[in-house]
Amino acid sequence: xxxxxxxxxxxxxxxxxxxxxxxxxxxxxxxxxxxxxxxxxxxxxxxxxxxxxxxxxxxxxxxxxxxxxxxxxxxxxxxxxxxxxxxxxxxxxxxxxxxxxxxxxxxxxxxxxxxxxxxxxxxxxxxxxxxxxxxxxxxxxxxxxxxxxxxxxxxxxxxxxxxxxxxxxxxxxxxxxxxxxxxxxxxxxxxxxxxxxxxxxxxxxxxxxxxxxxxxxxxxxxxxxxxxxxxxxxxxxxxxxxxxxxxxxxxxxxxxxxxxxxxxxxxxxxxxxxxxxxxxxxxxxxxxxxxxxxx
Amino acid sequence: xxxxxxxxxxxxxxxxxxxxxxxxxxxxxxxxxxxxxxxxxxxxxxxxxxxxxxxxxxxxxxxxxxxxxxxxxxxxxxxxxxxxxxxxxxxxxxxxxxxxxxxxxxxxxxxxxxxxxxxxxxxxxxxxxxxxxxxxxxxxxxxxxxxxxxxxxxxxxxxxxxxxxxxxxxxxxxxxxxxxxxxxxxxxxxxxxxxxxxxxxxxxxxxxxxxxxxxxxxxxxxxxxxxxxxxxxxxxxxxxxxxxxxxxxxxxxxxxxxxxxxxxxxxxxxxxxxxxxxxxxxxxxxxxxxxxxxxxxxxxxxxxxxxxxxxxxxxxxxxxxxxxxxxxxxxxxxx
Amino acid sequence: xxxxxxxxxxxxxxxxxxxxxxxxxxxxxxxxxxxxxxxxxxxxxxxxxxxxxxxxxxxxxxxxxxxxxxxxxxxxxxxxxxxxxxxxxxxxxxxxxxxxxxxxxxxxxxxxxxxxxxxxxxxxxxxxxxxxxxxxxxxxxxxxxxxxxxxxxxxxxxxxxxxxxxxxxxxxxxxxxxxxxxxxxxxxxxxxxxxxxxxxxxxxxxxxxxxxxxxxxxxxxxxxxxxxxxxxxxxxxxxxxxxxxxxxxxxxxxxxxxxxxxxxxxxxxxxxxxxxxxxxxxxxxxxxxxxxxxxxxxxxxxxxxxxxxxxxxxxxxxxxxxxxxxxxxxxx
Numbered sequence: 001x002x003x004x005x006x007x008x009x010x011x012x013x014x015x016x017x018x019x020x021x022x023x024x025x026x027x028x029x030x031x032x033x034x035x036x037x038x039x040x041x042x043x044x045x046x047x048x049x050x051x052x053x054x055x056x057x058x059x060x061x062x063x064x065x066x067x068x069x070x071x072x073x074x075x076x077x078x079x080x081x082x083x084x085x086x087x088x089x090x091x092x093x094x095x096x097x098x099x100x101x102x103x104x105x106x107x108x109x110x111x112x113x114x115x116x117x118x119x120x121x122x123x124x125x126x127x128x129x130x131x132x133x134x135x136x137x138x139x140x141x142x143x144x145x146x147x148x149x150x151x152x153x154x155x156x157x158x159x160x161x162x163x164x165x166x167x168x169x170x171x172x173x174x175x176x177x178x179x180x181x182x183x184x185x186x187x188x189x190x191x192x193x194x195x196x197x198x199x200x201x202x203x204x205x206x207x208x209x210x211x212x213x214x215x216x217x218x219x220x221x222x223x224x225x226x227x228x229x230x231x232x233x234x235x236x237x238x239x240x241x242x243x244x245x246x247x248x249x250x251x252x253x254x255x256x257x258x259x260x261x262x263x264x265x266x267x268x269x270x271x272x273x274x275x276x277x278x279x280x281x282x283x284x285x286x287x288x289x290x291x292x293x294x295x
Numbered sequence: 296x297x298x299x300x301x302x303x304x305x306x307x308x309x310x311x312x313x314x315x316x317x318x319x320x321x322x323x324x325x326x327x328x329x330x331x332x333x334x335x336x337x338x339x340x341x342x343x344x345x346x347x348x349x350x351x352x353x354x355x356x357x358x359x360x361x362x363x364x365x366x367x368x369x370x371x372x373x374x375x376x377x378x379x380x381x382x383x384x385x386x387x388x389x390x391x392x393x394x395x396x397x398x399x400x401x402x403x404x405x406x407x408x409x410x411x412x413x414x415x416x417x418x419x420x421x422x423x424x425x426x427x428x429x430x431x432x433x434x435x436x437x438x439x440x441x442x443x444x445x446x447x448x449x450x451x452x453x454x455x456x457x458x459x460x461x462x463x464x465x466x467x468x469x470x471x472x473x474x475x476x477x478x479x480x481x482x483x484x485x486x487x488x489x490x491x492x493x494x495x496x497x498x499x500x501x502x503x504x505x506x507x508x509x510x511x512x513x514x515x516x517x518x519x520x521x522x523x524x525x526x527x528x529x530x531x532x533x534x535x536x537x538x539x540x541x542x543x544x545x546x547x548x549x550x551x552x553x554x555x556x557x558x559x560x561x562x563x564x565x566x567x568x569x570x571x572x573x574x575x576x577x578x579x580x581x582x583x584x585x586x587x588x589x590x591x592x593x594x595x596x597x598x599x600x601x602x603x604x605x606x607x608x609x610x611x612x613x614x615x616x617x618x619x620x621x622x623x624x625x626x627x628x629x630x
Numbered sequence: 631x632x633x634x635x636x637x638x639x640x641x642x643x644x645x646x647x648x649x650x651x652x653x654x655x656x657x658x659x660x661x662x663x664x665x666x667x668x669x670x671x672x673x674x675x676x677x678x679x680x681x682x683x684x685x686x687x688x689x690x691x692x693x694x695x696x697x698x699x700x701x702x703x704x705x706x707x708x709x710x711x712x713x714x715x716x717x718x719x720x721x722x723x724x725x726x727x728x729x730x731x732x733x734x735x736x737x738x739x740x741x742x743x744x745x746x747x748x749x750x751x752x753x754x755x756x757x758x759x760x761x762x763x764x765x766x767x768x769x770x771x772x773x774x775x776x777x778x779x780x781x782x783x784x785x786x787x788x789x790x791x792x793x794x795x796x797x798x799x800x801x802x803x804x805x806x807x808x809x810x811x812x813x814x815x816x817x818x819x820x821x822x823x824x825x826x827x828x829x830x831x832x833x834x835x836x837x838x839x840x841x842x843x844x845x846x847x848x849x850x851x852x853x854x855x856x857x858x859x860x861x862x863x864x865x866x867x868x869x870x871x872x873x874x875x876x877x878x879x880x881x882x883x884x885x886x887x888x889x890x891x892x893x894x895x896x897x898x899x900x901x902x903x904x905x906x907x908x909x910x911x912x913x914x915x916x917x918x919x920x921x922x923x924x925x926x927x928x929x930x931x932x933x934x935x936x937x938x939x940x941x942x943x944x945x946x947x948x949x950x951x952x953x954x955x956x957x958x959x960x961x962x
Contacts, residue, residue, distance in 0.1 A: 186741055187744060187745055187747040189739070190739065190806075191747075192706060193736060193737050194732060194736070195728075195732040195733070195759070196758075197762075200762070205747055209748065209749055341828040442916075458917065487691065487857070487896065488691065488895065488899045488914060490901070491901070494901070513828065514829075514901065515903055516900065516901030517901045519903045520902075521901075554829060554830060557829065557830055558858070559833075559858045559859055559861070560902065561885060561902060563858075568837045568840065568841075569833035569862070571834045571837060575800060575831065576828075
């Protein structure tokens with residue numbers, strides 16, 4: 001019997017884990033583009049979180065006398081049609097857009113994974129679930145979102161819900177196809193031969209092995225959600241006013257775009273920055289997790 | 296020396312170094328050997344020994360801009376392969392030196408018929424037209440013993456069995472009458488009866504066409520049946536070289552001895568444990584000075600830890616890289 | 631069909647631990663709406679028995695069904711028909727017993743690179759079966775058992791926290807063996823356990839398996855295509871072709887006097903090192919037929935050098951040529 005206490009066992013081997021993590025970090029940091037994306041995203045997130053401290057102005061406060069003022073020292077991004085400070089609304093709008101985006105992404109990831117895993121493991125569910133997802137994917141995204149919003153009513157929560165419902169089929173199919181190949185692996189057979197229940201196999205053994213492509217996909221859904229929300233707002237079924245979101249600020253600015261360029265330009269820039277940063281970050285994560293990249 | 300006229304390929308002190316994320320790895324470190332015209336040379340070793348790297352270095356298949364750098368020389372038919380331009384190398388590959396790989400399914404393009412792929416080699420090297428190329432492809436398939444070649448030639452790779460695909464690979468390799476065939480584990484993935492057929496085929500072709508063959512394998516049984524001379528590699532170096540009868544009747548290097556002893560044969564007594572070479576193959580970048588095998592060697596001496604042994608010729612046909620053998624003649628100077 | 635727990639043949643009174651009776655495993659090909667649904671007859675009416683503490687090997691080439699047979703015995707794939715009798719009890723459809731049975735019958739896999747979950751540490755992999763069966767109450771007790779197992783297979787305690795990708799093929803196979811042993815099984819199906827390993831590691835793993843067998847007393851069902859390895863490890867051997875067992879004999883007998891033409895051809899094709907031991911090679915014509923469309927009568931008849939009219943019409947019955955040496959051939 002060896003005399004190793006568990007303390008010794010633990011310290012003897014942290015070295016191995018640390019080495020592996022170090023190499024992963026090194027290759028991630030080499031990817032300057034991904035790093036840029038991460039930094040921009042973090043900056044935007046901080047801006048969104050600390051919005052109240054950055055701008056003491058209330059985003060809902062209207063000063064009708066000051067409507068449609070160009071950028072000035074008092075209102076650095078100008079004011080909108082109701083005299084509200086565009087800078088403040090942009091920052092708060094960023095907050096809402098980012099929140100909506102990330103909630104959509106998370107919801108999609110969880111729902112998509114569950115559906116995909118079940119479809120991959122149970123043949124009888126596979127047919128049903130896949131036909132359902134195909135049906136949903138054959139409806140144009142925006143139309144489906146509009147229909148759902150009209151049905152469910154206009155709240156921020158429902159915006160998240162409709163976008164999540166729309167994106168889930170894609171993730172579900174990805175999860176299913178990855179899970180199908182993981183299911184064939186010998187280690188799954190091994191744990192089956194040791195009496196594991198289907199739930200254990202699916203969620204403890206298969207799920208962690210399908211995470212990589214799902215995480216990459218989720219990142220891109222995050223970015224897409226921000227744009228989709230904008231599209232929905234453009235049509236009037238996005239986040240309901242007066243709650244600011246990057247999308248509905250653009251919507252309001254659309255009418256006065258030639259005279260009051262600031263209403264569209266600044267939120268637009270923030271939106272472009274967010275989406276770009278997330279996409280670049282997603283590419284970086286994918287390069288990191290992709291087993292085919294040079295080893 | 297008149298012996299030199301018989302030599303088709305001469306490798307001198309070849310070093311292949313890879314630049315990877317984890318640093319620079321020298322996969323083969325000073326490999327030297329000759330291949331004579333018309334002989335079947337076995338290149339034996341386990342995973343990580345560098346035998347595939349050697350083969351691919353001869354064909355210069357690695358990406359030279361980013362990944363790999365070579366040192367030493369590879370003399371083939373009067374030219375130094377390492378000094379050829381990419382265009383000259385392209386002319387050489389497939390026509391004078393041909394290669395057959397282990398996994399025939401991934402070595403063949405799934406989108407083209409077998410006939411197209413053989414014809415492609417012919418068209419690009421011999422500058423003949425498609426019709427002629429197909430005729431010749433059919434002849435080659437017949438030569439490799441594929442049953443019903445007129446139908447098989449129109450088949451796609453996935454429609455054929457492993458043994459037949461391997462014959463197709465051999466047909467492709469033979470299409471331009473190469474002087475040298477490098478077969479990298481051609482039968483490892485095949486059943487033993489099919490393996491025997493493919494080995495027969497290679498031996499037949501070696502006799503009838505006078506083509507030299509470098510047969511890379513880890514299966515000593517195959518080597519014993521098919522090859523004339525054998526080279527044993529360990530961790531990027533050649534550790535022993537000799538005739539097949541030498542290696543099996545009188546193995547010199549402790550690694551060779553251990554390898555032969557540890558394989559169960561039809562004569563191995565059943566109630567005793569098999570011989571084991573203790574330890575395991577170290578990772579390449581952990582290799583220190585001295586003999587690379589010494590930490591697993593039963594005959595290790597003090598000298599072995601400090602100095603790397605040089606290859607010495609022990610008798611007329613056998614060479615070994617080991618301090619346990621006297622210097623009859625130091626063959627290769629380490630640069 | 632008898633379900634004897636003692637077999638009183640020349641083997642003396644050895645216990646039969648496992649009996650396979652007319653086992654079939656057919657896979658349906660996917661064409662749901664085709665006029666005739668063809669099946670892949672992977673295992674076709676296989677009958678044999680295994681004595682306690684012996685090593686029974688199944689040999690054959692690709693497509694003969696040996697791997698499928700191994701999995702069907704463990705009920706990793708449900709049998710199409712036939713019986714599996716373990717220690718005298720018919721366990722073929724014993725769904726509720728399956729969980730307890732699984733402890734007794736484990737598997738060692740061929741490919742050490744995909745047999746271990748890449749996202750779990752060695753410790754987690756080895757403790758998983760203990761958690762499933764709720765063996766040992768405390769995490770400490772589980773860890774202790776885990777470290778014991780690691781030592782038994784020649785690994786070190788500090789490997790507990792590592793991931794599979796940090797190990798070589800031989801080491802991973804040791805972990806696979808440790809995992810199979812954790813539940814203290816009585817029967818282990820070894821599916822080509824050394825085929826994917828380097829030659830010099832093979833002997834280490836084979837020695838380990840032998841050591842374990844003598845230490846703990848396990849019955850092995852050893853599946854392989856490597857005749858030399860099979861000869862070394864086996865007590866008895868079953869030669870398979872196209873889903874059938876065609877010959878079955880004690881190891882030495884099979885190599886000395888193979889009766890079935892396929893066994894003879896197989897043995898003659900093995901490349902041997904000793905030049906004196908080389909036999910005249912028997913070349914079989916054609917290739918192994920597809921298990922979707924097996925030939926009529928004897929499955930080997932269209933490649934057999936001794937085939938006659940009856941061979942294509944009738945499936946051969948089992949004959950006992952020597953003591954405990956059985957062959958399925960009209961002419962052997």
